[in-house]
Amino acid sequence: MTETKQRSSFSGRIGFVLAAAGSAVGLGNLWRFPYLAAKYGGGIFLLVYIILAITFGFGLMVAEIAIGRKTGLSAVGAYKKLNKKFSFLGWLTSIVPMIILPYYCVIGGWVAKYLSVYVSGQGQAAAEDSFFSGFISGTWPPIFWFFLFVAVTAVIVLFGVEKGVERASKIMMPILVVLSLVIAMYSVTRPGALEGVKYYLLPNFSDLTPGTLANTLLGAVGQLFYSMSLAMGIMITYGSYMKKENDLEKAVGQIEIFDTGIALLAGLMIIPAVFAFTGAAPEKPGPGLMFQALPKVFNSMSFGAVFGAIFFLLVLFAALTSAISLMETVVSIFQDKFGWKRRPTCALVAAGCLVLGCVSCLGYSVWDQVTVIGMQFLDFFDFISNSVIMPIVALLTCICIGYVVGTKTVSEEVKLSSRFRREKLFVVVIKYFAPICLVLILISSVLSAFGVMKI
Ligand code: TRP
Numbered sequence: 001m002t003e004t005k006q007r008s009s010f011s012g013r014i015g016f017v018l019a020a021a022g023s024a025v026g027l028g029n030l031w032r033f034p035y036l037a038a039k040y041g042g043g044i045f046l047l048v049y050i051i052l053a054i055t056f057g058f059g060l061m062v063a064e065i066a067i068g069r070k071t072g073l074s075a076v077g078a079y080k081k082l083n084k085k086f087s088f089l090g091w092l093t094s095i096v097p098m099i100i101l102p103y104y105c106v107i108g109g110w111v112a113k114y115l116s117v118y119v120s121g122q123g124q125a126a127a128e129d130s131f132f133s134g135f136i137s138g139t140w141p142p143i144f145w146f147f148l149f150v151a152v153t154a155v156i157v158l159f160g161v162e163k164g165v166e167r168a169s170k171i172m173m174p175i176l177v178v179l180s181l182v183i184a185m186y187s188v189t190r191p192g193a194l195e196g197v198k199y200y201l202l203p204n205f206s207d208l209t210p211g212t213l214a215n216t217l218l219g220a221v222g223q224l225f226y227s228m229s230l231a232m233g234i235m236i237t238y239g240s241y242m243k244k245e246n247d248l249e250k251a252v253g254q255i256e257i258f259d260t261g262i263a264l265l266a267g268l269m270i271i272p273a274v275f276a277f278t279g280a281a282p283e284k285p286g287p288g289l290m291f292q293a294l295p296k297v298f299n300s301m302s303f304g305a306v307f308g309a310i311f312f313l314l315v316l317f318a319a320l321t322s323a324i325s326l327m328e329t330v331v332s333i334f335q336d337k338f339g340w341k342r343r344p345t346c347a348l349v350a351a352g353c354l355v356l357g358c359v360s361c362l363g364y365s366v367w368d369q370v371t372v373i374g375m376q377f378l379d380f381f382d383f384i385s386n387s388v389i390m391p392i393v394a395l396l397t398c399i400c401i402g403y404v405v406g407t408k409t410v411s412e413e414v415k416l417s418s419r420f421r422r423e424k425l426f427v428v429v430i431k432y433f434a435p436i437c438l439v440l441i442l443i444s445s446v447l448s449a450f451g452v453m454k455i
Contacts, residue, residue, distance in 0.1 A: 010242060013251050016251055020238045022173065023229055023322065024258070025258065025322075027111075027322065028263075029266055030266045030315055032223060035270075035287060036220075038282045040212075043203035044203045048217060052220050054256070055434075056434050059429030060230050060434065061252045062248065065252065070413045074233060074236055076233075076337075077090065086404070095389060096231065097232055099384060101326045102352075103378050103382060104323055105149050105353060106142070106146050108149040109142060109149040110136070111319055118305055118308040121305060123299060126308075132292050133288070149323070151350075152320065153350075154346060158342075165324060175310075179307070180262070180266065183297065184265055184269040190273065197271075197272045200272065214448075221438075225386060226385075226386050231391070231393040248414050249420060269294070270293045273294070287378060298311075334349065359377050360378040363377030407430055
């Protein structure tokens with residue numbers, strides 16, 4: 001979207017909330033949240049995540065949407081307009097979607113593969129322990145599905161036909177929520193699943209050390225940004241389309257509840273299932289958790305193959321809408337900056353995405369011995385964006401709003417549409433709580449990634 005054009009806007013608050021939540025809900029909730037929750041100790045992670053969502057997430061989302069609405073511009077222009085010195089921040093935010101898009105499409109490819117497995121009636125094979133690892137360690141199949149996913153995304157972006165997909169996903173999303181509820185209910189009532197429910201919902205403080213807490217905090221903050229599309233300029237763009245008379249504070253609350261609700265549900269679907277089918281906490285939970293746990297659930301259900309097929313189809317839609325909006329963002333950044341035409345820009349972005357995504361794919365097969373600071377490529381890209389760049393962007397945003405531009409600028413914008421009930425919370429979060437947390441988190445994450453500190 002070029003900034004000179006008249007901004008179109010959402011019809012009302014509900015329209016805005018649905019659009020923003022549609023961008024926020026995606027693989028982050030369904031694929032990433034459950035495996036992180038399992039990795040970082042279940043209940044503790046959940047508790048930390050919820051506390052961070054209502055403080056940190058709230059403050060940052062209010063700030064981003066308000067900046068967008070106030071300036072009427074997307075990230076690069078918005079920061080520049082607020083303060084010339086901070087225009088680099090707009091650029092920094094733009095790097096994040098560029099890093100996320102390729103590996104997001106790799107996971108999207110995995111979802112497409114699983115859909116094909118269920119549609120072709122091989123659901124039973126997918127429930128075998130070795131199925132997932134067999135799939136990702138093959139060289140060509142993951143690349144094939146990844147290419148297919150990128151191609152579909154690129155074609156939709158290229159022809160500007162997102163509207164059709166958005167309309168379809170408005171129908172698909174509520175079905176996904178209902179189906180997830182059914183699967184979660186089935187999952188938690190399996191014999192042995194109760195241990196998993198306890199593990200997931202009840203924080204266990206006895207194993208807590210400062211080191212594990214620091215790690216959990218880092219994981220939770222990164223997940224918060226990722227899942228709510230924060231610290232990457234997305235919410236600024238959405239804010240720029242929001243009408244002045246819509247209640248901004250209420251909208252933020254609703255987006256947060258929606259996004260967190262779906263993530264919680266996904267965890268409830270997956271984590272107890274792991275306990276029920278393997279009898280213990282997931283061993284080394286990683287990006288494959290959803291793909292390993294759910295087929296076992298479907299396999300034990302009557303009509304499991306049908307459930308599996310519908311479920312992966314709906315997840316594919318959620319992934320596709322997010323991938324489209326990520327690619328769209330990257331394309332418009334290049335277009336705005338260099339004045340390039342839309343089609344060649346799309347082609348270039350898709351090509352770049354293919355190259356980078358292949359690195360992630362091959363990281364599980366021919367390059368599985370190659371690691372970057374101890375991580376496989378996909379995990380490395382995920383780490384750099386969620387645990388390094390996004391916290392830096394968030395920290396700089398807090399400094400910009402809290403100390404340079406002033407929290408008043410945001411407060412005034414929020415008050416255009418309603419009383420700002422949580423203004424005090426907002427100010428404390430942006431000026432003190434978030435910056436202090438972020439500095440601590442950044443230091444510990446970098447130290448531990450380079451192995452200086454063992455946490
Ligand atoms: N929040 C999305 C999810 O949970 C992922 C995402 C990150 C995203 N950045 C985005 C989606 C930008 C759309 C646009 O899956």
